[in-house]
Amino acid sequence: MDRNQEHTLESARILVNNYQDVLNRDEETSEEDSDTIYKEYWHLIYDNFGNEMINLAEQKIGLGKFTTLEFLDALEEVIEKAPRIVDEYQGYVLKRCKDCWGDMSYFVYLNNRQYSESLDYPNDEVAIKYFRHCIDDQPGDPNFYD
Structure with a gap:
């Protein structure tokens, strides 16, 4: 894994933690905040990793876990194994x-x-x-x- 990929995954981990924190809040602004964080996270992942890697990570852990640390761990494994x-x-x-x-x-x-x-x-x-x-x-x- 190169330094750019490491940095991207570090940033993604921070966004996932922030996203989970916002979802756990009981405030009216949490939906707007979570949408903003999700969009930033989505672009970070899709702009830096190909659909093939993302799909392989999702296949590894199952669908519906895109915004979890488990997904990022699976993505890291896919990156490490890629030629x-x-x-x-x-x-x-x-x-x-x-x-x-x-x-x-x-x-x-x-x-x-x-x-x-x-x-x-x-x-x-x-x-x-x-x-x-x-x-x-x-x-x-x-x-x-x-």
Whole structure:
């Protein structure tokens, strides 16, 4: 997760807490206040995270929990598991994501199709170095498993 996403989720957590506080008030202004907070929260989430991530988070915890901390926790998990482009080199793309066991894995793509099976590297720096070396060493048909 990048710093912008972390900051957005922190802001969203504050808005959710404020929203819940306003809903628990017994004042006439609470509906107007809650609408204002909800709109700000809605835009914060939808402007910074794609529909796909939001839908995956809702599928994980169920519908009707959009304005809860549980939803934000689920969204954070979805973000952490989403593939990240680590490097692009000579038409090949190296992506990092968590596998089904929660371990970090790397995959090579060519023309938007997966080109390799899972590759294990200790960190992005090593992965990029090896990724580029394989492409330079065997142009046209790199072997990422030697």
